Amino acid sequence: MSIAPDIEVSEISGITFLDIENRFASARISLFGGHILSYIPKSDNQERLWLSPYASLNGGKPIRGGVPVCWPWFSDDHGREKGELPSHGILRAQVWQLQSSESSEKGTHIKLVPSYTRADGFEYDCEVSLDILVGETLQIRLTTKNSGIVPFTFNTALHTYFQVDNIQKTELTGIEGNYKDKTDNWAIKASPTPYTIVSETDRIHLTPVPRTQILQQQTPFTAIESEGHDSLVVWNPWQGAASISDMDAFGYKHMICIETAVTQGAVVEPGEQHCLQQTIVPV
Template sequence: MSIVKQILDSQASGASLSASVNQSTFGELPVLVIKHKTCSAAVSLQGAHLLFWQPSTETTPVIWLSQKANFKKEVAIRGGVPVCWPWFGKLGDPMHGFARLVEWQLDSCKEDNNGVDLTLSLTNNQQTERFFTKPFHVWLTIHVGQTCEVTLSCQGDFEATSALHTYLGINNIHDVIVKGLGDSYQERLPVENKPAIQGQLTVNQEVDRIYTNVDDVITIADGKRIIKLTNVNASDVVTWNPWIDKAKAMADFADEEYQSMVCVESCRINKPLKLTATQKSAYGFKIEVI
């Protein structure tokens, strides 16, 4: 049974938060399971992590989750939309920040005919003190319906880098064309795979790249469907696929799964979020199938 089906089935043992949302436990983690007429989705309270999203018009999830993802306390979940904050990559320890490893609070859960809206928040506490000593407040709002919208807002007295590390479900990596990335990027691998067409990405080896001058709208076509990603106040987009060898080396990623996903991530890396204690700084994205 697929991991998505297992999570959806866990709803049966959960507590109802609204007509379409139940809170259950999956592995070691509290999870919000969403079954709405417009979509199915799930969110882990650890990391405020959108695990998957599948509009009712689609036969497979648009936001993808690995079959081997871990659901353990303080362990990152492979797939979905991990929230990398308040730093990206190896700019601090743990890698990609601590926000994805600690439990957030559910502030609100609302639904209507268009879908479900959630707000989750995290404030400095005993759990976060080990990683980061400055006071902060961060919110993640998630809308899931026929579209998926995620916005990260934060306050504090520091600069933060961040990524909404979105894993997109695709039919076959060999058929993928990503457009709208622009022509300037920072290569993060020792062997560069130069784009055949500037601003476009096709994948035939490992990819790990930060695009620094992207269009507001990016399209990801895989021969079966076109996913439209609209960036809101993002400064960069990271593209990532582990390819064959790295996929085999990762315990929380099945050997062949590199063929069915690609990461196209809205980020604030080269232009960090400049936080103040009183004013929210925010960025995010909207995803739809066109």
């Protein structure tokens, strides 16, 4: 397979990286986890993704930051005791394969597939692919196709960490409706107005709005467009970051997770497929 001319392949500490450089943007993707680590549009040269300085980049455990792929369950919602199966599923800690790549007038197209999809906790026949377009926007599409003879239900998320200058000077717009508050025993609450982050935040918003924005005082804005989701998850560990081994104690000041997610269960019939898409738009 030939590799698109916009892509440089390297291997560091046992992980294969794809570095993309085209006229629209630069980006870095790790084949471990099928994990996007960086996206810098050339319109403003501002990094849009946050990567922990203590992220494990040796294939030993999932990478903290960027765009982790959660599949086929979200968090520990796998029907077993917590810790019995890996949090956020089986894809973010395995090596993916580069199936195809192409340069076009819209940017650089990459298609990745995981090494396997059947595992303890999910024993169905299916095909999963991650299609990435690095261009004026970063478009990420996760497709799950049922290649078996029985329907299955799954959850999934594009668990994106966005970089911000100062979380206390950051506002989210476009999010509405009620959310489930994990920090308050899953209480149902209304979305705040204005939407700012002032403490530990772990919320599953049940209204699948198609577009939200991250507003900052000093740097360009970022819009997030979502499709195929039933939820938006907003997460910031606040001072709890100090207890996360692969995160700086003050890293919470410079990141916000806004996750395009399916948390209420998507059913895929035999021969059908589900597509979850998130597009990161420099504004």
